[in-house]
Amino acid sequence: MPEIQEAVPKYLQIANFIKNEIVRGDRKPGEEIPSERQIALEWSVARPTAAKALNALRVQGLVESRQGSGTYVRDPQAAIRARERYQRARKFGRIHATGDYAEIKSAEVVDAPDYVRETLALKENARVVRRQRVTFSTVDGPVESSVSWLDANLVEVAPRLVKTERIKNGTVRYVEEVTGRNAAYARDQVAARLATDEEARDLNLGGEGSAVLVYRHTVYDTADQPLEFAEAVYPPNRWTFEQKYSVTE
Structure with missing residues (x-):
């Protein structure tokens, strides 16, 4: 002790x-x-x-x-929070809790969709890294389907971004280490929509028209420049927000 x-x-x-x-x-x-x-x-x-x-x-x-x-x-029925992953990466050198793991489905350079290009503040016709993964819990099975988007120019100094192998300490920490850019803060947006066919398969969602929770997570460096944009999709039993307050005041 x-x-x-x-x-x-x-x-x-x-x-x-x-x-x-x-x-x-x-x-x-x-x-x-x-x-x-x-x-x-x-x-x-x-x-x-x-x-x-x-x-x-x-x-x-x-x-x-x-x-x-x-x-x-507490039983972690909440969507996995990026803040907790950053804490694990910085303190323990890994982003997942013991027993949880991710499988990288694809890692490639593609043309940037307009909303990704705008979020990452890239020029028209920009290319981006697209890393797609499914995160599993040994207790609950698949709990997250996610995609990370990064400027394709990073591949020259960060070649692991386009390899289908896990980056134990996370993509943000890896990019920090190889570029010297430091993440400073993040912005999250949360919404709900229907799952795509691929997301339904990844998360073992039965039936058509399954609802999912969607996190859009953007990390900025100390110069206020976007470092990574990630989209994470969660099954409907993973709540995202909780607050406690008085109803008498």
């Missing part, structure tokens, strides 16, 4: 330690996490500090408390 560092509030150190275990996939959905009493003993802190650590995890939506039972890692 790590030692407490005085520069950071003790409850946050504990919460971040458990959060990293969840993000890495070391603690699985439905797994019980240590109680207030256990945390207090293991970390040599007071019970109120342990309680604040557990509450911080609840606020972040990582765990849930069950009355008379304990506190458990």
Whole structure:
């Protein structure tokens, strides 16, 4: 167990330690996490500090408390958030939690569709890299069908972009490493539509006209230039947004 560092509030150190275990996939959905009493003993802190650590995890939506039972890692029925993947890539060198994996279906240079060209701020008749993948969970099967789009000029210094092999730390991290450009922020747009035939096959959606959730995710570098544009499609049981608020105020 790590030692407490005085520069950071003790409850946050504990919460971040458990959060990293969840993000890495070391603690699985439905797994019980240590109680207030256990945390207090293991970390040599007071019970109120342990309680604040557990509450911080609840606020972040990582765990849930069950009355008379304990506190458990939440079942991740949410669409996979890019922020969590960036955290894993930077801290642990991989974008997927333990047990999850992606299969690259294609990786090629194509003519840029107009909406992709506009999003990436490219000139007319530009060419782009198109990387298509399906992400699987060992528990739920296929959970995401996605396409990443990048400027084709990157291939000269980033040849792995057009190879059908997984890039363990993610395309953004890979491009950062080979170009020196650093990702600074991202913009997400979320919508719903009917799945294409290919998406329905990839996600094992039965019947015609299945609805899906669509994320459009654009990453910008420190010069405010688009670095990657990605479209991720999720089956209808993967919610994308949750908020908690008072209905009396």
